Amino acid sequence: MTGTQVPGNGRKDLAMKHRRSFAADLKRQIIEELLSGVSTPAQLIRRYEISSSLLYHWKEQYAKGRFNNEPSKEAALEDRVRQLEQLVGKLTMENEFLKKAVQRGLLTLPKKNDNSLLNTVTSLKTRKGGANL
Secondary structure, eight states: OOOEEETTTEEEOGGGOOOOOOOHHHHHHHHHHHHHTSSOHHHHHHHHTOOHHHHHHHHHHHHTTOSSSOOOHHHHHHHHHHHHHHHHHHHHHHHHHHHHHHHTTSSOOOOTTOOOHHHHHHHHHHHTTOOOO
16 A cells, blocks of 8 residues: 555555645746746746646736736736626627517617617506506
């Protein structure tokens, strides 16, 4: 049976290793060393005994400014694009919903000289027997 002897705790399987934690300063130092070109990813992975996926995860976090550093302009722009894409999706869904409501006769389109959606909703409530506003 494989395992290591742990004082006061009996045997402990190798798969049950203690999860290491790294300080934000150390993570920032490692990523800055990577970005400066002083060390290659392979060198950093061996030196600090970390996985490549963890190194690249830290790199993404660094770009977002999560290690007490300024976020990169690229990361800030990517975040803004993500927010705008979410807004476009929401507005597209609302637009499709309103189109279907018009097709089913639940809403009437406003007249060309009347751009108020409130009038459209008010006319709907009046027509369907709702209370007048």
